[in-house]
Amino acid sequence: METAxxxxxxxxxxxxxxxxxxxxxxxxxxxxxxxxEIAMIEQYLKENKLDYKLVNPQPEEEVA
Structure with a gap:
C-alpha cells in the first residue's frame, strides 16, 4: 500500500x-x-496487513 x-x-x-x-x-x-486512537491505528494496520511501527510523541511536561 502506498504511503499517501x-x-x-x-x-x-x-x-x-x-x-x-x-x-x-x-x-x-x-x-x-x-x-x-492507538488501538484504532493498530487495528487498521492489522486489517491491511501492514507492518509499520508507530511513533507517538509524549506530551511535554510543563517546567515550573
Whole structure:
C-alpha cells in the first residue's frame, strides 16, 4: 500500500499524522494520541496487513 493512501486513511479516521515513512516502515504521529486512537491505528494496520511501527510523541511536561 502506498504511503499517501495510509496517510489519507488515517487522516480520515481523525488521526493527526506527521509522516508515513516506507523505508523504515514508520508512522510518526503529529502529536500525542490516546490509547483508544492507538488501538484504532493498530487495528487498521492489522486489517491491511501492514507492518509499520508507530511513533507517538509524549506530551511535554510543563517546567515550573
Amino acid at each position: 493512501k495510509i496517510f489519507e486513511d488515517l487522516t480520515k479516521m481523525g488521526i493527526r499524522v506527521k509522516i508515513v515513512e516506507n523505508v523504515s516502515n514508520t508512522i510518526q504521529l503529529a502529536d500525542t494520541h490516546t490509547d483508544e
